[in-house]
Amino acid sequence: MENKKVSILFFPKEYYPLNRVRLTELYMKEFTNLGNKVTWILLSDTITEKIKKIESGRNKSIILRSKSTDKKLHRFFNMLSKLAKYKIGKRQMELTNVDIIVANDGIIDGFVAYLLSRKYDKPFVYYLSFLFFELDKDAFTEIRRNVDNLFKRIGALVKKRLYIYLIKKCDIFHPISQMMSEYFASYTQGKIVIPLPLCPAKHFRENYSVRKNSENHSYSLIYVGAIGAIRRIDFLIDLLQRIKENESEIQVKLRILGPIPDRDYLRKLQNKAISLGLKKHVEILPGVPISQVPDIIKCSDIGLSFYNPLLAYRTASPTKVVEYLSLGMPVIGNREVEDQKEVIEMSGGGFATRYDINEAAEKVIYLLTNTDKMITMGESGRRWVEANRNYSIMARELDIKYNQLLRNK
Numbered sequence: 017m018e019n020k021k022v023s024i025l026f027f028p029k030e031y032y033p034l035n036r037v038r039l040t041e042l043y044m045k046e047f048t049n050l051g052n053k054v055t056w057i058l059l060s061d062t063i064t065e066k067i068k069k070i071e072s073g074r075n076k077s078i079i080l081r082s083k084s085t086d087k088k089l090h091r092f093f094n095m096l097s098k099l100a101k102y103k104i105g106k107r108q109m110e111l112t113n114v115d116i117i118v119a120n121d122g123i124i125d126g127f128v129a130y131l132l133s134r135k136y137d138k139p140f141v142y143y144l145s146f147l148f149f150e151l152d153k154d155a156f157t158e159i160r161r162n163v164d165n166l167f168k169r170i171g172a173l174v175k176k177r178l179y180i181y182l183i184k185k186c187d188i189f190h191p192i193s194q195m196m197s198e199y200f201a202s203y204t205q206g207k208i209v210i211p212l213p214l215c216p217a218k219h220f221r222e223n224y225s226v227r228k229n230s231e232n233h234s235y236s237l238i239y240v241g242a243i244g245a246i247r248r249i250d251f252l253i254d255l256l257q258r259i260k261e262n263e264s265e266i267q268v269k270l271r272i273l274g275p276i277p278d279r280d281y282l283r284k285l286q287n288k289a290i291s292l293g294l295k296k297h298v299e300i301l302p303g304v305p306i307s308q309v310p311d312i313i314k315c316s317d318i319g320l321s322f323y324n325p326l327l328a329y330r331t332a333s334p335t336k337v338v339e340y341l342s343l344g345m346p347v348i349g350n351r352e353v354e355d356q357k358e359v360i361e362m363s364g365g366g367f368a369t370r371y372d373i374n375e376a377a378e379k380v381i382y383l384l385t386n387t388d389k390m391i392t393m394g395e396s397g398r399r400w401v402e403a404n405r406n407y408s409i410m411a412r413e414l415d416i417k418y419n420q421l422l423r424n425k
Contacts, residue, residue: 019419022052025114027101027129029122031061032079035306037217037335037407038145039120046411048074055108057101067104078104098124102131109136115422119182121145123175126182133187139421142182143190143212147199149175150328151246158246158326187421195354196331210417213333213355215405216342223310224398227344227391234267235384238316240309240336241274243302245281248324250288251373255322257292258377259384266384269297271316273309276302313343317390318366318383321349321356325371329353338405341365341397346390348379359405365397 026043034040034056043054056077060068068079080097101124108114109132118141119129126142133140153172155165180203183189188208191197197209239252249272256270276282282300289298304312313319319340323329333355340347341359347366351357357368367379383390 019415020115020422021050022415022418022422023113023115024052024054025105025108025117025129025132026054026056027105027117027119027122027125028056028058029120029125030058032056032058032077033061034058036145038212038214041215041218041407042212042411042414043118044075046407047414049408050411050415052415055112055114057104057108059097078108080104098122098128101125102128105129105132106135109138114138116141116418118143121148123178123182126179130182130185139187139425140185141188141190141418142186144179144183144196145192145333147196147328147331149173149179150326150331154326154328155246158324187425188417191331192333193331193355194358199327199331208417208421210414212410213405214335214338215407215410216335216338216401219307220310220339220342221402223314224343225314227394235318236269236271236316237318237320237380238271238273238313239320239322240313240339241321243272243274243276243282243285243300244278245284246324246326247329249281249285251322251324251371252320253285253288253292253294253298254373255320255376255380256294256297258373259380260294260297262377263381263385266381268384269299270294271299271301271312273301273304273312310339310343313340313345316345318380319345319347321347321353322371322376323350323353323356325350325352338401341394341401344391344394344398346383346393346397348376348383350376359401360397362404363397363400365393365400 028039030036048054053074058077058079060079060081066081070077080100105128116139117129117133119126120143130140149172152168155168183200184203188210189204190210190212191200193213194211197211241247243249252270252272259268289295319336321334321337330352332353334353337347337349337356337359341363347360349356349360349368350371351368352371360366360368369375369379
């Protein structure tokens with residue numbers, strides 16, 4: 017039986033314009049390339065006074081107004097605007113032929129989608145990319161024991177129950193990883209569960225070029241990701257120190273690239289590098305446009321992907337592992353992050369070590385002193401990612417599953 021062209025009403029947590037690759041490349045591009053349609057209900061990330069509609073191909077974006085720049089009022093007004101998504105969604109349901117209603121990450125967005133699915137008897141799909149409530153809970157112990165983080169910890173318990181409720185009510189649940197699906201397993205018995213792990217963005221794949229050995233025997237390690245205390249980025253500086261202690265002849269520096277949510281933590285990192293005599297060997301690059309990231313990564317030799325092994329990270333699907341590998345760069349990361357461990361080991365694109373300075377340093381030194389291996393591992397990882405972490409393939413699988421859901425509804 018030929019698949020029908022599916023029409024989706026989508027409620028993302030993200031603002032317009034969308035910049036999450038898992039949405040723009042999977043649903044906005046690849047899923048609609050199959051002839052399907054997606055209508056997006058979003059808030060604007062700038063101050064607007066009226067609702068806007070933008071159509072592009074088989075995508076239509078309905079952008080709701082955002083009313084306040086005042087930080088105290090901003091969250092309140094945005095919550096009201098998110099509740100207004102129900103009214104806009106209701107109008108779309110009455111004006112157009114919608115087959116499936118999807119929500120991504122947001123709690124309010126999830127309830128809006130669920131209520132519309134009940135009212136109009138349509139399948140409800142929920143896509144969760146991260147255990148936000150677990151990170152809120154850990155902020156109190158991992159960052160700072162203050163009143164704000166205490167309230168976050170209390171609020172995390174409420175958020176968890178709300179996420180569980182949405183997952184129990186949806187027809188298809190999309191966790192970001194297999195480990196996340198296991199985390200919610202007791203709430204999804206008899207339910208369709210389809211993990212949607214992250215894939216490299218198109219501009220990473222297109223920036224691939226054959227890698228060569230360094231001619232001057234000077235190497236660089238790179239970490240790309242948020243530079244915040246809860247991620248324990250200081251682990252990387254300790255790692256660099258251990259490498260230099262064990263192999264003093266190796267010329268190696270560390271690049272840290274990413275947004276900085278905590279300026280105080282940045283200063284701590286900089287002071288730590290100075291105190292260890294590593295100031296000239298550590299380069300921190302904040303605020304780099306995403307279009308320039310692949311070129312910066314390509315100038316490095318080994319990608320690092322070490323995460324504080326909190327539950328929120330262990331159940332995640334780290335983007336940078338597949339992006340490093342898509343550029344033909346070998347990766348060393350910690351095996352406690354299950355999806356990361358699977359990618360590295362199945363691809364042969366690097367090493368998955370324990371979250372341990374000595375073990376990580378040993379593997380970095382091995383690659384820096386066996387540069388032919390560094391190149392072959394990177395190329396092996398690239399080929400595996402191209403074949404197994406590809407949004408085009410994932411979209412075709414979703415098209416089949418969504419059609420099966422509609423036929424069985």
